[in-house]
Amino acid sequence: MTESAAWATDPDRSKGRLHKEQTGADIRGPRDAFQRDRDRIVHSISFRRLRHKTQVFLAPDGDHFRVRLTHSLEVAQIGRTIARALGLNEDLTEALCLAHDIGHPPFGHAGEDALKAAMAGAGGFDHNGHTLRTLMLIERPYPLWDGLNLTWEMLEGLAKHNGPVAHPGWALAEADAAAGLDLTRWPGLEAQVAAIADDIAYDNHDIDDGLRAGLLSIDQLCAVPLVARGWDAARGRFPDCDERRLARELVRSQIGTMVNDLIEETRVRIAASGVETVEDVRAAGRALVGFSDAMRLEERDLKRFMYANLYHHPRQLEAAAAAGQVVAGLFAAYRADPASMPEEWRERLPTQEPALSRHIADFIAGMTDRYAIRQYEQVVGPIAMPEGF
Template sequence: MTRAPYAADPFRHGGREFAVSRDGAEPGERRGPRSEFQRDRDRIVHSMSFRRLKSKTQVFIAPDGDHYRTRLTHSLEVAQIGRVLARALGLDEDLTEALCLAHDLGHPPFGHAGEDALSEALSPYGGFCHNAHALRTVMRLESPYPAHDGLNLTWDLLEGLAKHNGPVAEATWALAELDAAFSLALDTWPSLEAQIAAVADDIAYDNHDIDDGLRAGFLELDQLLALDFLADQWRAVERRFPHAPRDRLMRELVRDQIGLMVNDVLAHTRAQTSGIGSVAEVRGAGRQLAGFSPAMATQERVLKDFMYRELYYHPEQTAAAERARAVVAQLFAAYADDARLMPPEWQARLPAAHPERARVIADFIAGMSDRFAMQCFAQIFGERPVGLINV
């Protein structure tokens, strides 16, 4: 594969927050012939925060069914799509994969319902944002190394996490603190690897959430076929496989739609990067270079609107989200009232005064899996939460 001139270079990365030796290894480390971006990826994969994603909500809260996606399987699927795009565009696959794997590390239990509860609880203290908390997680909370806090990832990885959706005009308290310690140039566009990670996330959840919604019975095929572009794809699938069972045809439909989106991103990004000769030019372009074409972006917005209306805001989903929000809110209130309910190691690090005290309580809750949050709730209140969806 030919490396594009605007690809991130692991030999010319932006450094790490904490000092490393000349050969790129941290003091005392000699752990294999990996590039710096490969080290980033491996540190993420080996982290406890990444492992906890296996029990965090993607679409359905604490699903019992083994076939439904969680934040972990979603992140793996995003990484697969991201690597395909990066390879075809001549970008650094390892940095792209690392960004894809890390992009959801800041999500609390119960997904956006849990985030809403923490945002409300922290409203007097600067609020809560899962994107900023992903940075806080990898830079301060996930700390396996003796010499420093955090995973000490490269600047390029951290910048991509901070800005994968574009420049940050107003940083939240968490991101502002981290940026002050290790500037991430929040006012510029990130690398193409970060931009590709963002669109890979869109492609994955736009289509895989359809698969989960159909499997759970929250979506029906006839609803999907009311969208003209999906109806066209369905008819093409039926023509190719006229005798195949419907469940296989639906999965083929999802695969076809992913392929269409991937090919659209490749064509549009190649056109947008014509004449771009370096990573610096990507950051200085003043606009997004990697993404959907205008026509596909319109279709994608229609699909998103449909998914919010028919799946994410389905009455059963909304009821479960409200209960999940209450669980997180009650946990926060309980820990704020009596810190002895927290594990000893968290009690030991709890500051005496707000806002820092409230923020550390939120750190503890945000790290919980769905199941651990329900377990903690049961231990404190003497009953398991009810009203959460189990599909």
């Protein structure tokens, strides 16, 4: 096991939880604070629902395509590898990676765009803010408080894993008011690792799914210099391998290339910054985890390609339009007749705005793709959804 670095987040020095709990090895096993956070995420209803939430393809028929759950597991694997190499806290890193997408509504970004538009008069919607709202309020497994009662470091990392937040939306602002998340400073290195592990995972695994769906081809992908070099190297190592199997090698090798670059560059940044504690990291004024300049530009080129050729592919845009119709239709139907919501949501229904609309959005955001479609058909009417992949 790699020795922890001085700038790693130490569970024994955690700032604690909002609600005081019993502690000790005799309370449900010998786990430290961040191991408990990770386990609470894994055991949560919201985490289980990620298995039926869109990653790239809407409600895919194929068993081999990624969904939010499998994506989150892959992010966690990459995050732990990086954390171990840098001497960071692996359990906190893993917990942040596993939880980072819990606030996503059904149908991925298409669903989020539709919910944001529907909520325009009630402060809008942001999946990152909703992650905090879900974990601090909506999950209710404990007798004495709402939420999972996660550590301050876990909440801080989720709030700021993409960096300081100058203008938080209403949900994140409420979380900050409750927990004092110090939004204007950088988070610990574990959160910074989780953010880029997410990028590495979807940059590469979306290539795999795009090829499997037939929306991308190797010839197209080789227009991206990073991919072209990786493909040529893979073909050189395995000249007789068929293209489908070689594509998997390309993805694996490209992940390794990005991870190695990230680790090397991060070590250089940490050494140059002179940080010695987690508080030094927060006060550094810039990201200490990141790609080299060359890799950052190449990764940006890859993202541009993926948006142009996969995420904005005509079939994807058709699916996004249908997803938007489902989410917008559900919100309008529940707003017009809140009694059409399930009993457990009706009994806690606020009577005033914006709380009423936010309560409805909470219900919709927690839905899986297939449950949202069933609810739409029940409260709105039939809808023709695009065929899955």
